[in-house]
Amino acid sequence: MNEYRYDNQTVQGFILSSIFWGVVGILVGLLISMQLWAPALNFTPWLSYGRLRPVHTNGLALGLGVGAIFGLTYYVVMRLCRRPLVFPRLARAQLWIFNLAIAAAAVTLMMGKTQSLEYAELEWPLDIGVVVLWVMFAVNVFATIVKRREEQMYVSLWYVIATVVAVAILYLVNNAFIPAGLWKSYHAYAGLNSANVQWWYGHNAVGFIFTTPILAFFYYFLPKTTGLPIFSHRLSIVSFWSLVFAYLWTGAHHLVYTPLPDWIQTLAIVFTMFLIAPSWGSVVNGYYTVGADWSKMRSQYLTKFFVVGITFYGLQTVQGPTQALRVVSQLIHYTDWVPGHVHMGTMGWVTMTICGSIYYVIPRIYGTEIHSEKVANLHFWLVLVGQLIFSITMWITGIQQGAMWKVMNADGTLKYTFMDGLVRNYPYWHTRTLGGIIFTAGMVLFVYNVLKTIQKGKALQASQDPSPAPAAA
Amino acid sequence: MSDIPDTAEAMEAKETSRTLPLGWRLLFWGLIAWGAAYLWLYTPATSGWSQAGEYEKATAAPAAARPAK
Numbered sequence: 001m002n003e004y005r006y007d008n009q010t011v012q013g014f015i016l017s018s019i020f021w022g023v024v025g026i027l028v029g030l031l032i033s034m035q036l037w038a039p040a041l042n043f044t045p046w047l048s049y050g051r052l053r054p055v056h057t058n059g060l061a062l063g064l065g066v067g068a069i070f071g072l073t074y075y076v077v078m079r080l081c082r083r084p085l086v087f088p089r090l091a092r093a094q095l096w097i098f099n100l101a102i103a104a105a106a107v108t109l110m111m112g113k114t115q116s117l118e119y120a121e122l123e124w125p126l127d128i129g130v131v132v133l134w135v136m137f138a139v140n141v142f143a144t145i146v147k148r149r150e151e152q153m154y155v156s157l158w159y160v161i162a163t164v165v166a167v168a169i170l171y172l173v174n175n176a177f178i179p180a181g182l183w184k185s186y187h188a189y190a191g192l193n194s195a196n197v198q199w200w201y202g203h204n205a206v207g208f209i210f211t212t213p214i215l216a217f218f219y220y221f222l223p224k225t226t227g228l229p230i231f232s233h234r235l236s237i238v239s240f241w242s243l244v245f246a247y248l249w250t251g252a253h254h255l256v257y258t259p260l261p262d263w264i265q266t267l268a269i270v271f272t273m274f275l276i277a278p279s280w281g282s283v284v285n286g287y288y289t290v291g292a293d294w295s296k297m298r299s300q301y302l303t304k305f306f307v308v309g310i311t312f313y314g315l316q317t318v319q320g321p322t323q324a325l326r327v328v329s330q331l332i333h334y335t336d337w338v339p340g341h342v343h344m345g346t347m348g349w350v351t352m353t354i355c356g357s358i359y360y361v362i363p364r365i366y367g368t369e370i371h372s373e374k375v376a377n378l379h380f381w382l383v384l385v386g387q388l389i390f391s392i393t394m395w396i397t398g399i400q401q402g403a404m405w406k407v408m409n410a411d412g413t414l415k416y417t418f419m420d421g422l423v424r425n426y427p428y429w430h431t432r433t434l435g436g437i438i439f440t441a442g443m444v445l446f447v448y449n450v451l452k453t454i455q456k457g458k459a460l461q462a463s464q465d466p467s468p469a470p471a472a473a
Numbered sequence: 474m475s476d477i478p479d480t481a482e483a484m485e486a487k488e489t490s491r492t493l494p495l496g497w498r499l500l501f502w503g504l505i506a507w508g509a510a511y512l513w514l515y516t517p518a519t520s521g522w523s524q525a526g527e528y529e530k531a532t533a534a535p536a537a538a539r540p541a542k
Contacts, residue, residue, distance in 0.1 A: 079479040152481035223477055223484050233481075233490040235497070242501070262523050266515040270508035277501040284497050288489070326515075326524075412535025 006092075007074065007084045008365045012454070013095045014071025015358055019447055021063025021102055022351075026443055028056045030436050037429045046110045054121045055109045060346065061119065061209060062130075063102045068354045069213045070098065070137060073160055075361050076220045077141055080157055081148030087140050094136040101129040113183040117198045119205050120174050124185045127175040134171065138164045155236040159216035162244050166208040174201030192259055200251035207247045210350050214313075215282055217357045218306060222289060225302040225360050231288035239281025246271045246278065253324035256333065265326075272324040279317030286310040301373045304380060305356030312348030312387075316341070331406070336425065337398025340391045347387035347439060355379070355446055362450055366457025371449050379445040386439025390432050397428035 035041045035049045042048040074091060078084055085091050105122050108114075114121040122130065141164055145157060174197050177185035187194045219236060223229050230236060252260060252268035286307065290296060296303045319341055322328050332338065363370050370376060404424070407415040477483045517523045 080481075082479060150480055154481040154484050220484075227477060229477065229484055229486040231486055231489050232492045232494075233485040235493055238493065257524060263516045263518065265524075266512055269515075270512050273511070274504045274508055277497070277504050280500060281497060284494060288494070289486070292486070408535060410535065411539040412532060 003084050004078065006088050007078060010085075010088065010091045010095055011071045011075045011361065012365055013092075014067050014074070014098070015362065015450075017095065017099050017102075018064050018067030018071060018354075019358075019450065021059055021067055022443065023447065024106070025056055025059030025063055026436075026440050028052050028059060030433065030440060032056055033429070033433045033436050037426050037433070045112065051110050051112055054114060055106050057119065058105055058109065058121060059102070061205075062105065064354075065209055065350065067098065067102075068358070069163070069209070070094065072217055072354070072357050072361065073137075073141065073163075073213060076156055076216060077144050077160060080150060080154050080220070081144050082150045083144065083148060085140050086143035086147055090136055091140050094133060094140075097129065097133055097136070101126065101133060104129070108183065111183075115175075115177060115185060115187070117174070117187065117194075117202075119202050120198065123183050124175070124177050124179050125182065127171075127177070130171065130175075134164075134168055138168065154220070155230070155233070155240060156216040156220040158237070158240050159212045159219070162240070163208050163212045163216070166204065166212070166244075166248070170201045170204050170208065174198060195255060195258070196252060196260060196264070199254035200248070203251040203254060204248055206345075207250075210345060211247075211313075212243075214350050214353050218282070218286065218310060218313075218353055221302075221353075221357045221360050222286060222306045225306065225356070226290060226293075226296045226300055228289050228292050228296065231285050231292070235281050235285050239278040239285070242281075243275065243278035246274050250275065250324070253329075256324065256326055256329040269324045269326070273321045276318060276321050280314060283310050283314035283317075301376055302356050302359055305352050305359070308380075308384060309349050309352035309356065312344055312352065316345040316349055319344070331402040332398050333402075335398035335401040335405075336394045336428070337402065340394025340398060343387065343394070344391040347383065347390065351443075352380075352383065355383075358450060362453050363457065366454075366460055368453070368457045368460050371452035371456055375445050375449045379442045379449065382442030382445065383439050384442075386435045386437070386442060389435030389438065393428040393431045393435065397425050400424060 031041065031047075032049055032052050035052075045051065074085060105126055108123060108126065109121060113123045115123055141160060145153075145161070176188035178188060179185045187198075189197050219230060249271035250268050252264045253272045256265050256269070258265075287310075290303060290307055297307065323332060323337075323341065359370055359376060401421050401424075404416040404421045405414070409415050513519050515522050
């Protein structure tokens with residue numbers, strides 16, 4: 001057990017950092033949701049919608065998402081390789097650099113320094129920081145897998161490897177920028193090529209940050225929490241390879257009905273629709289796994305986090321591909337439907353699965369139990385209701401927006417002005433803020449529960465360990 | 474919590490570990506077949522379809538209805 005103590009503290013450090021940036025990102029999200037219907041809340045340029053939106057997306061994708069991915073991946077890799085990290089101090093250094101990088105990212109974005117490509121906003125000096133972090137991560141993950149003490153590789157390790165490799169390639173290619181000063185640069189590709197590379201990156205960043213690592217956690221923590229082994233090894237592996245094969249071809253579905261050549265759009269749509277199969281491979285595997293004993297939904301409080309998480313993954317991976325179809329895209333693209341879609345994935349699948357995983361890991365680090373299952377259950381229901389309110393209102397208003405934009409008079413002129421559509425968004429935007437507040441309340445309970453569990457664990461550790469060993473750091 | 478050991482062997486169900494459910498296999502091959510057809514139908518080089526052509530068709534009628542300036 002002691003062999004892992006130093007690494008466990010690093011894991012916990014990443015989890016706490018992830019929670020911290022998560023809180024910041026969610027509060028910024030609440031503010032920008034209000035700025036849409038109350039423009040007076042744009043206090044200064046630094047806190048205006050245009051700058052805070054990338055702070056929200058980067059803060060949650062890189063801060064909450066990647067922070068949790070670093071910590072939980074290390075936890076899972078150590079367990080499945082049955083050994084501590086090969087480079088424990090490298091991981092600790094990575095933790096500090098990670099927090100500095102996210103802080104610098106937030107400040108520069110608020111200053112308005114941006115590469116102006118979605119999810120690739122960070123300017124080139126910060127890109128270098130991200131690359132350094134990812135190399136540190138890759139070195140530790142690969143070294144630990146190479147030196148593993150368990151011969152057979154469980155499916156979670158495959159998803160971890162895919163994450164490390166794919167994100168590295170995507171990030172390097174799309175962040176090829178030519179500097180023109182410290183905080184200004186130009187994309188290495190021009191015009192349509194820039195757009196095509198950007199959405200190849202933009203879509204797969206979602207795939208390899210919000211899908212593959214989260215599936216690694218799902219496949220690991222579902223059997224660990226329920227005590228039920230994964231239904232089918234073959235299904236998990238076939239799904240893995242077909243997902244990884246198909247994903248990288250799909251980005252151009254973001255550019256349907258643009259000057260991008262028709263055949264590239266069509267090819268991307270085909271691969272995107274195919275993704276339903278590997279995605280549902282994991283969904284089916286999850287359901288059959290819990291299907292061996294559904295009473296776990298009642299008896300083990302974490303089961304529902306994973307089952308509801310994979311359910312939203314299943315809905316997300318049908319909704320997403322159908323959005324790529326031309327007939328659907330022409331209605332909902334550029335409307336509020338899209339944030340509704342994204343937030344079902346991030347709030348319903350990613351955050352739900354990460355929270356379930358953290359609820360499992362934190363007590364394990366101390367050999368204790370969660371502070372309160374009751375609070376965890378309340379957290380679950382609040383984030384579920386908050387997310388549903390968010391997604392459903394955005395889908396409704398997105399369809400309304402798209403439909404209004406398309407209505408023509410007999411002579412081909414547009415029936416509605418942009419303002420007509422905007423005004424009808426307000427009731428839905430109000431409701432979305434309400435959903436956000438409910439979701440935030442749930443996340444506050446989560447933070448409280450985790451912190452109380454750590455407090456309890458530390459007290460337990462101190463009582464078992466009257467003469468604390470000299471600090472391992 | 475009943476903990477299963479961290480080995481691939483213990484994490485995977487024995488009797489069903491090589492199962493690919495029939496419904497899932499149908500979905501898998503069905504999407505490939507659908508993809509092949511869609512690729513053929515919406516690639517200008519194979520079917521003659523193009524988004525520019527679609528746009529022209531959709532706007533032809535309203536343009537005809539518009540009074541000439």
